[in-house]
Amino acid sequence: MKAEPAEQQRLLDLQEVDSLLRQLTHRLRTLPEAAEIQRLEGRVRELRDQKAVAATKLTDLDREQRKAESDVEQVRARAERDTQRLNAGQVSSPKELERLQSEIDSLQRRQTELEEVVLEVMERREATDAEHARLQKEIEAVEAELETLEERRSSAVVDLEADRASANDRRQRVAAEIPEDLLALYTKLRDQHDGVGAAMLRYGRCEGCKLALSTAELGEIRQAPADEVLRCEDCRRILIRTTESGL
Ligand SMILES: [Zn+2]
Known part of the structure; x- marks a missing residue:
């Protein structure tokens, strides 16, 4: 030739x-921001899953707390009725009196136990609530980081595309002379x-x-x-x- x-x-x-x-x-295909964005998107999905688990747990604990509180209320109301009967002097038989007093004692012990359950559920709920809030905060932090990275990636893409366009112009001019x-x-x-x-x-x-x-x-x-x-x-x-x- x-x-x-x-x-x-x-x-x-x-x-x-x-x-x-x-x-x-090559640089457009392998932008470091793209890999980091992918990693962080995975992290956000993971955190959202954990947050959903915490939210379900919160709903369950709310139900558990309402149930425990209603148990306390039932026992308390029954003890109160018994006490009123006792105080009203409606019970005359000593045997019946003894039975009533013993029932009141046992109801009070039961109430204390059930109140412990309420407290324990409330503590668990508080811990889960804190965990839920912590996850939400972390999601927001990672999302803010993602936003910054996406901006950086976009501006890197814009710059590289501009360089590519001007290189293509130059290529056309050079190729025309060959x-x-x-x-x-x-x-x-x-x-x-x-x-x-x-x-x-x-x-x-x-x-x-x-x-x-x-x-x-x-x-x-x-x-x-x-x-x-x-x-x-x-x-x-x-x-x-x-x-x-x-x-
Ligand atoms: Zn050679």
Whole structure:
């Protein structure tokens, strides 16, 4: 293939823009904010699940507390009725009196026990309530962190997209100066060889594969016409001669 030396050298500019575009695309795909956002979103889901568990527990404890309080109230009301009967002097039989007094004593003991249950449920409810509030606070903190990260990610995306747009503009201008057959060869090689289709011959070394050319290869290159499109013997990329080639 033949191409003017200036057109060949333009390939190096195109390669530079293509490498930049590749980097920008890679950075867009691997923004550190994106990974962190994913991690925090997982954390928020986890916290919401824990909060839902705490909320269910609170509802259960509320029910348990109402039940325990109503048990206390029943026992208390019955003891009060018995006490009123006792005080009203309606009971005359000593046996009945004794039975009533014993029932009042037992109801009072029962009331004390049930009041303990109420207290114990209230304590558990208080602890669960605190846990529920702590989870809500943590969710809010993580959500605030997420919001900041999302803003940072958006602005990073905007910047990278702007860089990409300007690189694409430059690419179009550069590509327009390169003959079609050379451009097609470059594109094919670039896609085959890790994004690099054209490399500078720099002080006897191919900048594509970083290997030094043999004396014989360099000798052939010295003999080759300036408009001959050269290829690296090792990596097959287009090899571009410049003033830095060391020929
Ligand atoms: Zn090479």
